[in-house]
Amino acid sequence: MGEIRLMKGNEALAEALIRVGCDGYFGYPITPQSEVIEYLSKEATNRTGMVVLQAESEVSSINMLYGAAGTGRRVVTTSSSPGISLMQEGISYIAGAELPCLVVNVMRGGPGLGTIQPSQSDYFQATKGGGHGDYHLIVLTPYNVQEMVDFVKLGFELSEKYRVPAMVLADGAMGQMMEKVELFDQIPRRTEFPEWATTGKPHDKERRIVTSLFIEPEVMEQVNLRLQAKYRQIEAEETRFQTMNLEDAEYVFTGFGLGSRIAMKAMELAREKGYKVGLIRPQTVYPFPYAIYRETAPKIKGILDIEMNSGQMVEDVRLAVGDKTRVEFYGRMGGMIADPESVLKHFEKVYLGVE
Amino acid sequence: MSNLVEVPVNPEVVQDQFVVYKKPKTLTDKPLHYCPGCAHGVVHKLLMEVVDEMDIQDKIIGVAPVGCSVFAYDYMNIDMQEAAHGRACAVGTAIKRMMPDKFVFTYQGDGDLAAIGIAETIHAANRGENMLVVFINNAVYGMTSGQMAPTTLPDMVTTTTPFGRDVKTMGYPLRMSELLAQLPATYYITRQSVHNAVSVRKAKKALRQALEYQKEGKGFCMVEFVGNCPSNWRMTPLESQKFVEEKMTQYYVVGDVKVPGGK
Amino acid sequence: MTEEAIFAGFGGQGILSMGMILAYAGMIENKEVCWMPSYGPEMRGGTANATTIVSDTLISSPIISNYDTVVALNQPSVDKFEEKIKPNGTIIYDASNILRPPTRKDINIYGVAGSEIAIKLKNIRVLNMIILGSFIAARKTVKPESVYEALKKVLPERYHHLLPVNQKAFEEGMALI
Ligand SMILES: Cc1ncc(C[n+]2csc(CCOP(=O)(O)OP(=O)(O)O)c2C)c(N)n1
Ligand code: SF4
Ligand SMILES: [Mg+2]
Numbered sequence: 001m002g003e004i005r006l007m008k009g010n011e012a013l014a015e016a017l018i019r020v021g022c023d024g025y026f027g028y029p030i031t032p033q034s035e036v037i038e039y040l041s042k043e044a045t046n047r048t049g050m051v052v053l054q055a056e057s058e059v060s061s062i063n064m065l066y067g068a069a070g071t072g073r074r075v076v077t078t079s080s081s082p083g084i085s086l087m088q089e090g091i092s093y094i095a096g097a098e099l100p101c102l103v104v105n106v107m108r109g110g111p112g113l114g115t116i117q118p119s120q121s122d123y124f125q126a127t128k129g130g131g132h133g134d135y136h137l138i139v140l141t142p143y144n145v146q147e148m149v150d151f152v153k154l155g156f157e158l159s160e161k162y163r164v165p166a167m168v169l170a171d172g173a174m175g176q177m178m179e180k181v182e183l184f185d186q187i188p189r190r191t192e193f194p195e196w197a198t199t200g201k202p203h204d205k206e207r208r209i210v211t212s213l214f215i216e217p218e219v220m221e222q223v224n225l226r227l228q229a230k231y232r233q234i235e236a237e238e239t240r241f242q243t244m245n246l247e248d249a250e251y252v253f254t255g256f257g258l259g260s261r262i263a264m265k266a267m268e269l270a271r272e273k274g275y276k277v278g279l280i281r282p283q284t285v286y287p288f289p290y291a292i293y294r295e296t297a298p299k300i301k302g303i304l305d306i307e308m309n310s311g312q313m314v315e316d317v318r319l320a321v322g323d324k325t326r327v328e329f330y331g332r333m334g335g336m337i338a339d340p341e342s343v344l345k346h347f348e349k350v351y352l353g354v355e
Numbered sequence: 356m357s358n359l360v361e362v363p364v365n366p367e368v369v370q371d372q373f374v375v376y377k378k379p380k381t382l383t384d385k386p387l388h389y390c391p392g393c394a395h396g397v398v399h400k401l402l403m404e405v406v407d408e409m410d411i412q413d414k415i416i417g418v419a420p421v422g423c424s425v426f427a428y429d430y431m432n433i434d435m436q437e438a439a440h441g442r443a444c445a446v447g448t449a450i451k452r453m454m455p456d457k458f459v460f461t462y463q464g465d466g467d468l469a470a471i472g473i474a475e476t477i478h479a480a481n482r483g484e485n486m487l488v489v490f491i492n493n494a495v496y497g498m499t500s501g502q503m504a505p506t507t508l509p510d511m512v513t514t515t516t517p518f519g520r521d522v523k524t525m526g527y528p529l530r531m532s533e534l535l536a537q538l539p540a541t542y543y544i545t546r547q548s549v550h551n552a553v554s555v556r557k558a559k560k561a562l563r564q565a566l567e568y569q570k571e572g573k574g575f576c577m578v579e580f581v582g583n584c585p586s587n588w589r590m591t592p593l594e595s596q597k598f599v600e601e602k603m604t605q606y607y608v609v610g611d612v613k614v615p616g617g618k
Numbered sequence: 619m620t621e622e623a624i625f626a627g628f629g630g631q632g633i634l635s636m637g638m639i640l641a642y643a644g645m646i647e648n649k650e651v652c653w654m655p656s657y658g659p660e661m662r663g664g665t666a667n668a669t670t671i672v673s674d675t676l677i678s679s680p681i682i683s684n685y686d687t688v689v690a691l692n693q694p695s696v697d698k699f700e701e702k703i704k705p706n707g708t709i710i711y712d713a714s715n716i717l718r719p720p721t722r723k724d725i726n727i728y729g730v731a732g733s734e735i736a737i738k739l740k741n742i743r744v745l746n747m748i749i750l751g752s753f754i755a756a757r758k759t760v761k762p763e764s765v766y767e768a769l770k771k772v773l774p775e776r777y778h779h780l781l782p783v784n785q786k787a788f789e790e791g792m793a794l795i
Contacts, residue, residue, distance in 0.1 A: 004645075006642055006645050006651065006653075006771075028471065029496055029502040029515070030499060031499055031500075031657075032657060034499050034500065034502060034514075037502070037515055038502070038514045038515055038517075041515045041516065041517055042517045053524075054502065054503055054515050054525070056470040056505065057441065057470060057471035058471075059471075082439070112439075113437065113439070116657070173654065173681070176654065176655055177652060177653060177654040177680050178641060178651075179651065179652050179653075180651055258680075261678055261679045261680060261681075262678075262679045262681060264678035264679060265679030265681075265682065267678075268678055337681050338681075339681060339682070339683040340681070340682065340683055341683035341684065342683070
C-alpha cells in the first residue's frame, strides 16, 4: 500500500504530478487552483529536478506546454475556467499536432470573470471541442481527492498511449477539500523519448516536425480521418464509469465529479425513505459511457441528473437513453452548490408527485 | 482647553465651519474591501479627488482590471467597464476611440498590466492612445494571495518563489515606466508612491497633470504607483511603508520618467 | 458512526484548523474523513466555515444540508446554522460571544464559556482548541489522544512549543461539558 496522507485536492494533485515523473509544469496563478503551482514551486525542483515555470499568462502556458510536449517530455498545465478559455487555441494546436500532455481545469462559476466558487459549467467546452476543429480531449472527472491523484497517472498513460491530450476536469470543491489519499510511489522521470519527439535529428533517421498545419486539404482530411479513428478506438476501449445499487434500482441518480457526490448522498437519503435509487457516475466524460445508460434505461422508471450547471452532461444522458426512460435534471449555477436534501425533494416532486 | 470647539453630535447639524475633511463625491459610500494600509484605497481617493476637482464625473469612463481592485467600480462613482485579466488597455483604447471627447483611464495591477496584459499595454502605448493608465505596482499578485509578479524584487519571497526570486530562471523585475518611456508615442510617464504625506501630495499632482494632458489630446500617459501589499508581504502596514521606502523605491525610483519636451 | 459537523465563526478564529484537526484525528483512527472549507475573499476578516465529516463508512457528499453538530463561534453562525441541525443533533457555541443563544427544543445545546477560559489561559488564540475540547467531550467522535496526535500534524513544526498550551486548552474545554 502507498503512503496515506490527508491532503487538499490541489496539493494532492501537485504531489501526484511530482510522483508521476513529470518533467515540466507551466502555469499562471488563478483561484481556486493556485495551490498547485505554489506546492510545486516549493517541492518539485528539489525532489526530481522537474521544471516549474510561472508563465506570464495562460496563453503562454499552453504554448509552453506545446513546445515541451513536442520534446516528448511528460508535461502539464493547470488552471481554472477563465484561464482554460484562454488556452483553447493552444489546446486545438496540441490536438492537431497529436502531442500527449495533461491539462487540468479546476472549474469555477462563469461565464466571464464569474465567481471563484465551484462549478461544472465547462463540460461542453471540455468534451465537445472548446477550441476550433474536429478534435477531442480524453476527459477524466475526479469525484474525490483520491481520483485527483489517480487521474494524473491515468491521464498521462492514456494521453501517451493515443497521443491525444488529456484533461482532468475537476472543480473548486475538489481542489479545496481535504480527504485521505493513498499516494503511488515515485516514478522516475524518463530518460528515453518517443520517436516523434524533436530531440535533434538522428544521423541515421528522418528529422521530426511538430505541426498542426497541413495546407493541402487532401492531407488535412487524412489527418482528420486518423484522429477520428483514434477517437473511435478510445470510445471503444477507454470508457470508465462507476455504478452503485443498480441491481434493484427503480430510479437512477447521475452526475460527474462533485455532482456525483451530491447525487450519491441524495441516493442514500432516498434509500433511507425506501425509494430504490441507484447511481451511475461517469469517470470519463469523453469518452462518455453511453452504453451503461442505454442498458439501464429500459429497467428503470427514470433518471435524475445533478450538475452544477444549466444542464450540460444531461444532453449526453438523453442522447444515450432516447425515449427508453424519462430524464430529469437538477442543477445549480454560478458557484452555488446543490444540496442533497433539495435534490431529494426535487426527485420526489417530479417523479413521485410529492409536494 | 479654551481653543476646543464643541462639535455637535447630530451629523445633520454639522456646520461647514467644523468640516476639516470630506471624501470626494465621486467616491461611493461603500466601505473599501482593501486590507488595512493598502495603497489601492489611497490611490482610489486621489484619482477621484482629481475627477471631482476637474468636474468631469460625467465625462470620464474608467476600466477596472482583474486584481484586488477588480471592484474599483464599487467605489468610484463614475461610469466604468470591467475588463478581462490584462485586457484593460484594449478595452480602454476602444472606449476612447468611440468617444474621443471623453476622458478614459485604466486602473491596473502589475500582474494585470505587466504579465498577462503586457502586449495590450505596449501596443496601446505604442499607438499613443490618448488615455491614462494608472498602474499599481505592489510587486505581487495580491488578489490570488501573493504569487510572484513580473515586478517582484530579486530574492523577494512570494508563494511561488518560496526560496526568493531567482533572476536567473525567473527574470528580472520589469521597470514598466522606463520600458514604455522608450516608445515615441508615449507622452507623460511618471512614477509616484503614496507611502507618506509628501508623496501623496505629489502623486495627486501627477494624476491631475496626466488628465490635463488628455484634455489637450496629448496622448498616452501613465502614472505608476509604487504600492504595497501588507497582507501578502506578511508585514504590518507600517512595516510595508518602510519596505516601500527602503527597498521598492530603490529599484523603482520615484519621479518623472518621461515629460513633454524631453528628459 | 458518521459525524457530519460544521465549524463556523469569523476568519482568524482558527475555524478552519478546528475542522482540520478533527479530520486528522479521524484519519489517525483509520476513519474516512472529509474537510471542506469555505474559500474566497470572504476569508479576509469575514465569516469562515469548514464542514468536517468523520465516518466509519465511505463518505458521499462533502456538501451537506443538515448537520449532526454545529460549532458556532459567533452570532451570525448561530443564526445561520441552528435551523440546519438534524433533530437530536447538537450545537456547541461560545457563550461569551453570543447574545441570542439557540432556542430549538429538539437539539442538544451546549453554551460553553470558551472565551473566559481563553482569557484565563492568557491566550485568546487557543479558543478554538477549548471549543474543540468541548466538542469531543460532547460528541466523542474521536479519542482525545488522536486529537493530540493530530495537533502535531496541523501545527507547523516551528510552533511545536505551543503544543502544551493547546493541549491544556483542549482539556479545559473538555471539562466544560
Ligand atoms: C485569465 C485569468 N487568469 C488568471 C486570473 C487570476 N488572477 C486574478 S487577479 C490576478 C493577479 C492580480 O495581480 P495584480 O494585477 O498585480 O493586482 P493586485 O491584486 O496585486 O492589485 C490573477 C492571476 C484571472 N482572473 N483570469
Ligand atoms: S491583498 Fe494586498 S493588494 Fe490586495 S487589498 Fe490586501 S494589501 Fe491590498
Ligand atoms: Mg500586484
